[in-house]
Amino acid sequence: MKRIVTAAEMKQLDNHTIHDMGMPSCVLMERAALAMKEEIVRRFPDGGRVLCVCGTGNNGGDGIAVARMLHLAGYEVCILAPGAEEKRSAENRFQMRIAENYGVPFAEEADFDGFDVIVDAIFGIGLSRRIGAPWDRIVGKINEADAFVIACDISSGLLAGTGQVPGCAVTADLTVTFAFPKAGQLLYPGRAYTGELVTADIGITCDREESSGLFCVDEKDLAALTARVPWGNKATFGKIGIIGGAPGMAGAVCLSALGAFATGAGMVKIQTAEENRVPLQTRLPEAMIETDRSETACRALADWAAVFVIGPGLGQSPAAEETLCTYLRILSECRKPAVLDADALNLLSRHGEWQKYIGRHIVMTPHPGEMSRLCGCPVEEILQDPLSNAREEAARWGCVLVQKDACTVTAGQGNRMWLNPSGNDGMATAGSGDVLSGITAGMLCAALGKEQTDPAFAAACAVWLHGCGGDAAARKKGRHGMTAQDIAEGAAIRLRDLWKDTEE
DSSP: OEEEBOHHHHHHHHHIIIIISOOOHHHHHHHHHHHHHHHHHHHOTTOOEEEEEEOSSHHHHHHHHHHHHHHHTTOEEEEEOOSOGGGSOHHHHHHHHHHHHTTOOEESSOOOTTOSEEEEESOOTTOOSOOOTTHHHHHHHHHHSSSEEEEESSOTTOOTTTOOOSSOOOOOSEEEEESSOBHHHHSTTHHHHHOEEEEEOOOOOOOSOOSSOEEEOOHHHHHHHHOOOTTOOTTTTOEEEEEOOOTTOHHHHHHHHHHHHHTTOSEEEEEOOGGGHHHHHHHOTTSEEEOOOSHHHHHHHHHHOSEEEEOTTOOSSHHHHHHHHHHHHHHHHHOOOEEEOTHHHHHHHHOGGGGGGOOTTEEEOOOHHHHHHHHTOOHHHHHHSHHHHHHHHHHHHTSEEEEOSSSOEEEOSSSOEEEOOOOOGGGOSTTHHHHHHHHHHHHHHHHHTSTTOOHHHHHHHHHHHHHHHHHHHHHHHOTTTOOHHHHHHHHHHHHHHHHHHHHO
């Protein structure tokens, strides 16, 4: 897992490295500048014109040091560093003197045209307010310039903890952030201002405390979770029961099943309306179909399956209410894991008395509208602070909460949460959430064979794989033309590529 930090946590780690571990701050600044310089040289190996726009704090000091290093490497560099001398930090003044000694050109007022690269080193992670004059005008000129913009640690104007932009902000093509990604660089709208995100190790020592508890999963996590035994059979790799599909809604359960099969589930049984039998058996012969929803049939399915998905296309009729309530009661007894999605969430929001059936065995996957109905808060309020909302609602319901959005937040019981860095806007297409429900069930199946695997971690892996599937689909068909089926196929391809070297 990769650690993600808030602004406050990053400051604590920085202070710990400097004051407790004895690492001079000037050494950290040099390493930060070197990381920036190496990224620029890698992308512009033939040189070019570079403008470093530097503020009066330590972020500006980083930018001045970058300019000096590029100047010595033969690049045509200019530093724009407005601001009163008395406002400069000690490290900033120190870097100014070094740059002057090396003959790096400074400009009082720069023409932003004609540069190949602009380095944004105006404000760092400490910013907690709207950018004012004259910096707002300079930010506007950076955004208007025809240059490749690289942000030093974070785009100026972006709040590191929340991703909010209270005024204007630099729209970067690339951000080189130091030590750890910042939460605001993954959350929207901040992610749109960050561009490509590269994390550089500059020697910040990480203490053992996880004050923010924020992480994102990566390939190593997925590989560990999806490892298969060569002597396994279809039952070994998980039996999933999918409950949903009102008459005429066969597509939702079909897509959920595709997601489950894409992630390695051995067997899938769909409990649905009789009208859906032929379409499902025609489209997905690998799945078993059950149309009896009596309590006896529900208990039989509960005995058979290891993991459940409830809700895709279920509808909100009295019969759907009865089915959901039956399963919630049964699952609260046997404690088998279940994913609640779509109509299951809408029904749950209308029946507060059913909360007693929800526990750690349940994964709820609401989009913002469903989340609003579940918690009784406006969508705008949820999106303003998604981290707090996800943590609070997961604790209130006592379950795993996958709060779906452009940056999905997964929260379980305890302090840990996961932010998802994968995916794209092409995934905003009908059925995408149904595919995620199946992928999540598949990851929960994989977790059953791994001792002490947190179901929230398995859900976070599912979200990441779902996003990777969307990225693969976008590469194949484009973000405008991709469909939910393409996402399921893309997830399978991503897993194939993950294990390709091992299997060969």
